[in-house]
Amino acid sequence: MGKQFTFINARVIDPKVESATSGTLTINDGLIEKRDGGIKGKVIDCGGMCLAPGIIDIGVKVCEPGEKHKESFRSASNAAAIGGVTSLVTRPDTKPSIDNPELLEFFKNRGREFSKVRIFPTASLTKKNNGKKMTEIGFLHEGGAVAFTDGFNSIPNTKTFYTILKYASDFDTLIIGHPQDHFLTQNTSASSGVFASIKGLSSSPNIAEKIGIERDTALVNNINIRYHADQITTKIGLDVLRHAKKNNKRLTAGTSVHHILFNELDIGNYRTFFKLKPPLRNNIDREALTEAIKEGLIDNICSMHTPQDEESKRLPFEEAAPGAVGLETILPASLSLYHNKVLTLNQIFRLLAFNPAEIIKKKLGSLEEGYPADIIVFDPDKPVKIDRFKFQSKSQNTPFDGFNLQGENLLTVVKGEIIFKSNSFNV
């Protein structure tokens, strides 16, 4: 028998049901053994705090290989553990990109050696992520890539993409698309509209997302393959998604927590920590996104964790690198949907844990008996002030710096092992 713990006095969040219940949970040998059974093994008194499956974050960039100074497996894993993220579905847009089986092997080995949280690598869809020639999808699939993606690049040539999708459909794999029209979004840094016009920023119209998701869904409807849109962020993009989902039950879509909480006006005086991909949208889009989340149109919330060093951000807005780190803020940021009465806690963990597990087809993200014991304990109400200089992540490019949010992760368990315990939590 392995390690056995029983969590007592917990507000148990099971994403499969609507509301939280109080009770106990026993884990044993890395698995969830029993809900509301007797006390077995070591007791962990949750003191009424929430117990939920760990967050599964789709689209995390660990900057190995190539930019280890921005983020390594060790630092990403520490950041994830503190943030309540127990699984990272990593992006392949590293330097060089994960576009061959040898690199994938290296990547997995590094993850195995240095990460305390689970690593599910995705591999490049095309060599060098440049949208031209497909990678060895068969070898990479066998090698453990859970999905194929070109990160923030969309394959510009529709025929190339169509050909690759048909080839990839031979395998039971997932394609993660970045549905933004390549040419409309090229060399742009903001969303078209009054804000970009006043600030004189090169911008892409929202129809870039509409065209992107329309094209991608039209293609995958013709091919028997699973497709996940990494981030849908506009009202017109959501309208297309709503329609497309009616005809394709295997289609899923996510959004980033930054697009839920911020709009383009937050960029203010060219603040580069708010430069994201896709760019922040106007408030009509942001509100439409919130509604879509409420309606259940959006399948998962991610942080789109993209570490950038200070030098990449200390530049004029258009020259600065896009992206924000998010592993250490995804929990309190997502909980704002609970505090703003958009979703229940259970619904939030559907988007943070259960659905992402379904998307990558892993048995995770639930507290049912027999599921792996990837668990977090958190206080949903605790006020926290985000201080980027306290991050475990090697990069501190968060738009939340100085923000007051609510929600603190207290304990993180992966495969039945405690990998993080907050000082404010007494076991």
Add this chain to the structure above:
Amino acid sequence: MQKKHLIQIDDLSRSEIEEILALAETYLELNKNKDEQKHHLGSFTQINVFFENSTRTLASFELAGKKLGGIVQNIQVATSSVQKGETLIDTALTLNAMRPDLLVVRHSSSGAVNLLSEKVNCSVLNAGDGSHEHPTQALLDFLTIKYRKKKTEDLIIAICGDISHSRVARSNIALLCKFNNQVRLVGPGNLLPASFKDMGLEIYNSMEDGVRGADVIMMLRLQKERMKFGFIPSKREYFNRFGLDNQKLSLAKDDAIVMHPGPMNRGVEIDGIIADDLNRSVIQEQVEIGVALRMAILHLLVDRQK
């Protein structure tokens, strides 16, 4: 002036703008009389840092500073440290350490001058940042309008050309709207963001409609790159649709004036005959007023530090 830097028109209140114009008018008279002695402000150091090539704006700022008795240093960064890999912020810190009173900055990226201003102690004056703003150009245009039209409000002003990429247009829009003028934007649909309509401005894709009844026609320079990247099919088609010629000008008010921030592309956005018509074109006056206007702003920014 209340703010330390002048980055955009909105940094100025209406009364501050009026103060700038009044002082500029004084300098304009002094400049005409070649009465150099009265100009002197006492010692100050002004560094003109241009990350983008410029002839006329740089010359105008240099002359304005020198006429006020300042020590003026020009740095064309396009050909110096940036090529050695120095970042904008490092350049700013280096110059700041030389303890200037003023930095006059031009940069090809929107927001770059604002970023630089956050890192230095002295006043920063925006001489054009990307497609964002060029506030001194708008102020000198405004003073030119005041001279010619004898008023600064309730005028119909058509700004014509590549609005999308124009910092001159953005500064002028902000300034002219502050003084309750009717601003019309005229240009081809791909160089004129429809979002300006949401800001309450009038949008015209026909030059004839746009200039009809106008008091002021402001022409913008069409940059060569616009043709290279396929915004415009040819010079001749552009001139046919948006080039200011006698026929289009005849639709404006009889006493309408024609402005251009320079440098002009004759035969592209403006007919050479109109450009040279001293009754209609105020292009040379804009240049002369530009020096006086910049003297006024330098004066107020230097005074502010005393």
